[in-house]
Amino acid sequence: MTNQISRRRVLQGITALPFAGSLSLSARAALAQSTTMTAAITGYSVINSLDPAKASLIPEFYVIWGVFNGLMKFDDEMNVVPDLAETVTALDGGGYEFKLKSGVKFHDGSELTAEDVKFTFDRVMDKETASPNAGKLGKVSKVEVVDPLTVRILTEGSYAPLLTFLTNARTGTQIISKAAFEAMGAEAFSRAPVGTGAWKVSDWRAGEGLTLSAHPDYFEGKPGFETVEVPLIAEEASGVTALQGGQIDMTSTAPAADVSMLMQDSKIQVLRQPGLNTRFISINLKKAPFDDIHFRRAVSMAFQREAMVQAVIFGEGVPAQGVIPPQLPAYYSTEPRAYMKFDPAAAKAEMAKSKYKPEEVEVGVITWSGGWWKRFAEIFVAQVNQTLGTKFKVEVTDANTAYARQKSGDFEAGVWGWLGMVDPDEYVGDLLTSTGWRNFQGYSNPEVDQLAAQGLAETDPAKRPEYYKKAEAIAMDEVALIPCFCSNIHNLLRADLEGFVQKPYSNFADQFRSMKLS
Template identity: 55%
Template sequence: MGRGSDAAGDRRLPRRSRRDLPAGNPDGRANERGARRLTTRTLEEGLMNEHKLSRRTALKLGAGAAALAGLPWMNSAALAADELRAGIAGFNVINTLDPARASLVPEFYVIYGAFNGLLKFNEKMEIVPDLAESYATVDPTTVEFKLRKGVKFHDGNEMTAEDVKFSIERVMDEKLASPNRGKVTAIASVTAVDPYTVRITTKTPYAPLLNYLTNTRTGTQIVSKKAVEAAGEGFGRKPVGTGAFMVKDWKSNESVDMVAFDDYFGGKPKIRSVKIPIIAEESSGMTAILGGQVDLTSTAPFADVPALEKRTSEVKVLKQPGLNTRYFALNVTKAPFDDVHFRRAVSMAFDRNVLVKAAIFGEGVAIPGVLPPSLWPEGKGFHSDYTSFNPQKAKQELAKSKYGPGTEATVIVWGSNWWRRTGEIMVGMVNQTLGTKFQLQAMEFNAAFAKAKAGDYQALVFGWLGLVDPDEYLGEILGSTGFRNIQGYSSPKMDDLLEKARAEMDPAKRRQIYREADLLAVEDMPVLPCFCSNVHNLLRPNVQGFNQLPYSNFADQFAHMTVG
């Protein structure tokens, strides 16, 4: 997961970070007695003071550059002005570059530049044509797309309606088991009317359709039918799209090299090559950009943003409220989280404002529900007692539960930095408030997600970064068939609300239905909503043309960028 996953990407816990966990077992489990002694004030002050020290260290570029010098993606040779070094920071896993199979944020960071969708978001987050030249609604269940003529794939073949039909039906195919399949299950048929006309018909009116056809984390990017059929399972290693850049080389968990595609329909890119190092730690990405080793990073350490914003001669900081939601996923099929009163008690036993202040250093806002505030016209959610810190009510709710003080549970954390701190703070405060014996277990993300998908866990720090439609959040996370529903949560009422909202074409009425669904989520509490964090990018002062969007875009901007 990552800054941008939203539960999608791997921030592996470095060896030294295990020493920073509360004292306990060698596997990273916290000593619950030590955690219970932590007060809200010591949690907040201790974590912030600890990070101030690491920040001072990280900003000493001499030491930072020396530490980075041995990394395999470093290149001390002088670089041409037409080469971009764009670091994906805070992740160390890319499993595939096949859009239909991709699920991790760093995978899509690269996919954005190698592929296109029928549609895309512009700088105002408005949906506009991309591979489609235009589109029109034929009737409430049918949209027709007129394709651009002469668009070439990286293999030289022209893109046609057959490629579009193949690409979307491939994601729809149950046998492929695409993690993005839920976005297209409402589609009844895809018809190639002629070589440059595609008609998509849905089973019922389906409001999210256009969002799910954009070049974002949708999986509906258009692939070459011939290339996929020729490559088979190997397509994810050697992707063929229509994007401004082609994948030249890919070293797993190390780097991706891209080169300009001169036949790109949007015009020949000025940047001729892109080196994309995969940098596990955000702080290392920051040190690399300040030391001149990279030109762009996908994110920045929360604690260092204020200091970086003052270093205008060395770095440009882009920042805005994000379209993400951070939460604790609870396995509602296993004790003790199979009890709704226990889940509610835990939710009221920790302070989300402390998380914002101490885990992400003020770079975000606490949220009362699953949906990020930016999705509401008023820019905020709603108030709920169940997501407000209230020790007295938490204890009262615990008294209604079949579990009580002394209840044990393991909370899985992964990565380092703010993901880990979020788990530390929550466990410490809940144990202190309720007298429970929660423990932390640290592991790398792929292992954590595998356990979660198998239902082999109790609680997990998690998150998701969607698009601009509430269905991307509530449907994915809480729908009975949602790919990111790892909680085992299944509610006929929730599923009915989601289906009703998807079929409602009036935006105001849709928002009201999703408001009801979000309130139901808080009542049932299969996840503990925490906060929405800001989106950041770091750029060298000589880099121009990167337009930051709130869903954490990346390689989709390379075609328009220059390095002066």
């Protein structure tokens, strides 16, 4: 059964907040003193874990970003700056020494120490943890406690993205309380985690949402709201309805079809920018028919990406010919790639080289009903079938099942994508190398692996992009997956809500502390 919060619950279970534009001055003044904000996660219906080491889904990180801190963070201009760290010093031979801020308290009142940092990283690196985020620390050789507020992270040679991978982003390296984890155990901790963040989880209603309470001893100052309600609303359109009706104060996403209309609504703020994300068709290279390179190439040329951007996300994005988005401009390739453009004649010619006949192959394309994902699959299937005469069909399930099937290899094809990734290795390394944890396709090429490894080690920002560009080009020539588009990110807020700074990795709860009603 799909876990999701119904529209009825949104409308009945959350105290309605009328729009500022319809209020008297006295009512607006009273509203400005509200102690609760309702920030809905829209377009998603599942949160499995709030343990940073185990988290893998973007709605999980939406919450984690407010509950925890990293040693580092991104500032408003996307510069990597200290967070829990007071100072950072590079070490000869690779790695860094971090002096921690003193007096930082966890939600249970205990103080942050270097032992907590070491425990956090050792646990992520431990194979028994099976952390999907272990690759972020893949070149870390040792974590040493120097004194209660000093920790060293030693690496095997230079490791270019380490500081980026220690930020409070989609990294899984957020610092947890050693004592709390050992006392609670992994399962309990995943549902009631103890971090240093501005918010602590005071209630979790499976499939419905969470309640966050302000951390009064937060080291950067107590949040402006006492409580944040975080309902899960599976359909983005339902989130718009709830916002327009005053049942919620903001959303994590917005339906692309409504963005232009919503921008004309004076009662709603629309925050919008190109995002750090990649959207693609994941294909199982270990199964027929995608084990055949000619079949893969034919399919990749059989649909029009420009039309998909218009029909699926209503122009809120750009076509893609690789996995690295334009928001990483130094790494983004603008060179045309023959197999990544719509060319029906070339697609049919390539299919003629395949060992499979298009009319004899049935392919299920997995999707789910939330937001635009179902439309994504439907348009892809329709175009490919029309161009090639194949028998592709859409298989609709829930998001959790779609994810589980792709992870286990129980699929032929599926719409997929990742957002919130801030370093090129999270695209090329995670998606295209033999050991990449997001490589559900089963793609493997030693040259790509070697180039990605060189990119990890290269600290010269002028040289590093070439390794990733070359690796991506090889993988796209072999059609390791079928890139489709990169989408804009959006947040919707009521007009009188202030303090949210949108970042291209689609941040969310990390901004709640500074938010207030004007």
